[in-house]
């Protein structure tokens with residue numbers, strides 16, 4: 443039953459008519475739980491509130507897949523404006539970007555040009571940019587672009603993501619280790635076939651521990667991005683055993699998911715960074731969060747009753 447619900451929600455996340463319908467209700471559907479707002483100023487407010495709760499942030503300007511060069515350039519310009527808006531604010535915040543939003547499927551050179559512009563601005567304002575990892579079809583090219591940008595800007599300004607559900611990820615971490623990379627480690631969010639990804643959750647969880655272990659010992663920086671309490675407990679222990687210095691690792695979670703756990707970890711003294719998506723294209727992101735945990739649909743129904 444849960445699987446049927448999940449597939450239906452994922453199908454709805456890509457359905458234009460459902461999107462038009464949902465947008466009429468806007469944030470009254472409850473999207474505000476996962477997305478603090480549509481504008482850059484909404485994002486500034488959210489980062490400030492997180493800061494007051496002892497939490498750092500990474501910003502993601504939500505966007506649909508783009509297929510025109512001018513749209514990709516506009517997306518890059520918005521990233522630059524975001525970095526500039528935060529330049530003089532005293533918050534621990536950086537940027538997360540998706541390469542398909544910056545023109546990867548149109549022309550790799552255009553995407554590189556956009557990324558150079560963004561990372562150069564990040565370097566000039568003392569910030570960091572992380573390339574989110576998308577589906578398997580974009581995995582190799584994302585790693586190749588990451589390597590090029592790393593050669594130009596260094597570990598301080600560019601990082602990427604490795605997904606535990608892919609069979610290849612432990613090898614990728616070993617191959618990247620000489621760069622002492624800054625990597626966010628996640629379980630993986632896309633629907634991938636068993637030819638490339640572990641179909642069973644327990645295998646994903648095992649591989650997640652394996653790649654955390656490898657990356658913690660790489661000499662780079664590690665962001666452990668999960669809401670899974672068993673993994674979080676295990677990671678705390680492993681970090682202690684390996685004597686990993688505080689500045690070389692952190693926990694990360696999504697805005698609106700397990701907020702009490704986020705604060706509890708921060709109170710215990712751990713660095714916790716929250717991924718803050720914002721922008722007008724909230725519909726697809728919102729539906730994917732519901733699909734991850736169909737029980738969340740209950741609160742959407744409650745929001746509708748209250749609206």
Ligand SMILES: Cc1cc2nc3c(=O)[nH]c(=O)nc-3n(C[C@H](O)[C@H](O)[C@H](O)COP(=O)(O)OP(=O)(O)OC[C@H]3O[C@@H](n4cnc5c(N)ncnc54)[C@H](O)[C@@H]3O)c2cc1C
Nearest residue numbers: 574575628629630631667668669670694695696717734735
């Ligand atoms: C900061 C951050 C950045 C990410 N970046 C990427 C990326 O670049 N590429 C990528 O493929 N994936 C990314 N992800 C998503 C990730 O791959 C997982 O899909 C997602 O984090 C859910 O897995 P989990 O590790 O929390 O564990 P799970 O085993 O899925 O969940 C553990 C527990 O977390 C809670 N939980 C999880 N999801 C929800 C939800 N939607 N609503 C309510 N509770 C929930 C539940 O209590 C659940 O039992 C990112 C995740 C985070 C936290």
